[in-house]
Amino acid sequence: MLTVDALSKTYADGTQALSGIGLSVAPGEIVALIGGSGCGKTTLLRLIAGLDRASAGRVQVDGETIREPHPSVGVVFQEPRLLPWLTVADNVGFGLADVGRAERRARVVRALERIGLSEYGRRWPRELSGGQQQRVAIARAFVPQPRVLLLDEPFSALDAFTRRGLHDQLLDLWAESKPTILIVTHDVGEAVTLADRVVVMRPRPGRLDETVAIGLARPRDPVSARFEEAVRRVMAALDRSLRPAKPRRDLSPEGRAGWW
Amino acid sequence: MASLTGTAGAVPDRPARRLPAPPARALAAGAAWLALAGATYALPEEGDFPYTATFAAGALGIGLALPLAALLSSARLSGRLQRAGARLAHGTPWLAVLALALLAWELVTAKFALLPMPFFPPPQAILEVFLDDWPKLGGSILASLKLLAGGYLFGAAAGFTLGVAVGWSKAVGYWAHPVLRFVGPLPATAWLPLAFFVFPSSWSASTFLVALATGFPVTVLTWSGVAGVNKAYFDVARTLGASPRFLVLRVAIPAALPHVFVGLFMGLGGSFAVLVVAEMLGVKSGLGWYLQWAQGWAAYANMYAALIVMALMCSGLITLLFRLRDRVLSWQKGLVQW
Numbered sequence: 001m002l003t004v005d006a007l008s009k010t011y012a013d014g015t016q017a018l019s020g021i022g023l024s025v026a027p028g029e030i031v032a033l034i035g036g037s038g039c040g041k042t043t044l045l046r047l048i049a050g051l052d053r054a055s056a057g058r059v060q061v062d063g064e065t066i067r068e069p070h071p072s073v074g075v076v077f078q079e080p081r082l083l084p085w086l087t088v089a090d091n092v093g094f095g096l097a098d099v100g101r102a103e104r105r106a107r108v109v110r111a112l113e114r115i116g117l118s119e120y121g122r123r124w125p126r127e128l129s130g131g132q133q134q135r136v137a138i139a140r141a142f143v144p145q146p147r148v149l150l151l152d153e154p155f156s157a158l159d160a161f162t163r164r165g166l167h168d169q170l171l172d173l174w175a176e177s178k179p180t181i182l183i184v185t186h187d188v189g190e191a192v193t194l195a196d197r198v199v200v201m202r203p204r205p206g207r208l209d210e211t212v213a214i215g216l217a218r219p220r221d222p223v224s225a226r227f228e229e230a231v232r233r234v235m236a237a238l239d240r241s242l243r244p245a246k247p248r249r250d251l252s253p254e255g256r257a258g259w260w
Numbered sequence: 261m262a263s264l265t266g267t268a269g270a271v272p273d274r275p276a277r278r279l280p281a282p283p284a285r286a287l288a289a290g291a292a293w294l295a296l297a298g299a300t301y302a303l304p305e306e307g308d309f310p311y312t313a314t315f316a317a318g319a320l321g322i323g324l325a326l327p328l329a330a331l332l333s334s335a336r337l338s339g340r341l342q343r344a345g346a347r348l349a350h351g352t353p354w355l356a357v358l359a360l361a362l363l364a365w366e367l368v369t370a371k372f373a374l375l376p377m378p379f380f381p382p383p384q385a386i387l388e389v390f391l392d393d394w395p396k397l398g399g400s401i402l403a404s405l406k407l408l409a410g411g412y413l414f415g416a417a418a419g420f421t422l423g424v425a426v427g428w429s430k431a432v433g434y435w436a437h438p439v440l441r442f443v444g445p446l447p448a449t450a451w452l453p454l455a456f457f458v459f460p461s462s463w464s465a466s467t468f469l470v471a472l473a474t475g476f477p478v479t480v481l482t483w484s485g486v487a488g489v490n491k492a493y494f495d496v497a498r499t500l501g502a503s504p505r506f507l508v509l510r511v512a513i514p515a516a517l518p519h520v521f522v523g524l525f526m527g528l529g530g531s532f533a534v535l536v537v538a539e540m541l542g543v544k545s546g547l548g549w550y551l552q553w554a555q556g557w558a559a560y561a562n563m564y565a566a567l568i569v570m571a572l573m574c575s576g577l578i579t580l581l582f583r584l585r586d587r588v589l590s591w592q593k594g595l596v597q598w
Binding site: 069077 | 492493495496497498499500501502506511514515517589590591592593
């Protein structure tokens with residue numbers, strides 16, 4: 001259970017990046033955060049990961065408050081960020097420093113098998129394509145079996161074909177250990193493909209807007225009518241979020257998300 | 261179509277059995293060495309050089325061996341031989357030029373005495389030094405290597421440690437930075453007079469100076485390497501549960517290694533300079549001392565021999581460092597080849 005409670009972030013220069021974020025994600029649930037650039041999606045993820053300190057509010061995972069990076073919260077960044085001086089296998093096993101050598105090896109081999117890169121274990125990251133590198137980065141985040149996995153636009157630098165394949169692989173890995181997933185994206189199709197719920201964000205200061213429940217069984221067929229209908233609902237919510245903010249009392253109860 | 265099949269049919273199925281002729285290049289290079297041998301042996305000399313015949317015999321040997329080696333390696337007896345042959349073929353033009361240069365040197369010194377004699381000895385006089393004075397020369401190399409190794413390793417280790425500390429810790433950086441800026445650019449040789457009376461022995465003083473010359477560039481480059489590590493790597497490592505210690509040892513240091521090696525190269529160059537000066541001025545052994553000694557006794561052939569040996573030693577050490585770097589940084593692409 002990931003709980004975000006009244007989280008705010010104000011930078012030293014006075015810019016308010018996030019204001020009063022409230023969100024709770026059930027174990028094993030996949031939530032997509034969607035919104036234009038500059039609405040604080042990445043900032044929110046960094047706060048939840050414990051990489052940055054919040055100005056107010058708190059983040060909890062299963063009741064434990066996150067103040068700094070925590071083994072139960074994994075992160076996949078926009079770029080693969082593989083460590084270039086380690087082989088692919090050593091990158092995947094990087095989070096298993098405290099695990100015995102034999103077990104670490106076994107888990108790395110299994111992870112590489114799952115992402116279809118078994119033969120690449122001894123290669124250097126630079127020898128892999130962008131899509132392959134991001135697969136390795138995803139495997140690296142899954143291997144320590146975090147309870148919460150945060151993904152920050154992990155597929156935005158990839159072409160549509162590669163992206164489709166990676167969606168499947170992500171869901172595949174997720175189905176195994178069922179971590180809670182919070183994924184930031186600016187691609188509506190991606191959000192509907194992956195998420196149980198889509199939360200729309202508004203900029204300046206970044207805050208949560210509407211939540212759209214997707215309610216489709218997996219695997220999802222992107223050309224089905226129900227999928228398209230879900231995409232339309234998310235699009236509509238996104239559209240509403242782009243209009244100038246109205247006074248709070250005008251918002252219908254269904255349109256509200258979180259605590260504010 | 262018919263002509264195509266006709267051509268294909270004309271190509272023999274198997275490589276020819278008979279040995280192929282050695283390439284013309286190898287023959288030409290061999291001829292150059294033979295000319296050197298002939299001129300050295302046959303022409304009258306202006307002076308008395310006991311090793312003229314030996315030198316000529318050596319040139320003769322190379323002149324005969326070159327075409328033979330080319331012949332052998334082109335016979336495709338084994339892959340290894342073939343690779344050696346390819347290297348030889350690559351070096352052949354250089355070998356030819358070397359023979360011609362030696363020939364010119366031989367002619368202007370021993371044969372026609374166009375250059376003033378004691379200052380410009382002929383090649384056989386230098387050969388004489390190698391053959392007769394090798395125990396002293398060898399001892400000097402060992403002494404130099406010992407001094408250099410001690411100072412370099414100490415300086416590199418200290419510089420690396422200090423560099424990591426300065427790059428990582430703000431507090432260490434605050435105190436070390438002004439000192440480094442003030443003292444670092446001072447050439448290590450400037451400490452020489454001070455070092456020789458502060459330290460108990462000239463050996464420890466020289467070790468300190470070599471370490472100083474090595475340490476400064478290693479410190480500065482390690483520092484800049486550690487300070488310049490992409491913050492994204494630290495974020496990744498932290499989300500994967502890395503402790504601060506782990507961040508230094510497994511992220512900051514490996515990421516900084518390319519810089520560290522630049523520092524090690526610069527330090528090695530600086531340490532050579534300090535080594536020779538220290539040996540000339542204080543230490544009573546080593547190649548620098550040998551040079552000084554040879555000059556003092558007007559033994560110019562010995563001086564040239566020592567210079568050649570010194571060049572080989574320095575170049576060999578740089579090569580060694582390059583090998584080490586290529587091994588350690590094999591994850592990097594596009595490294596400069598030495």
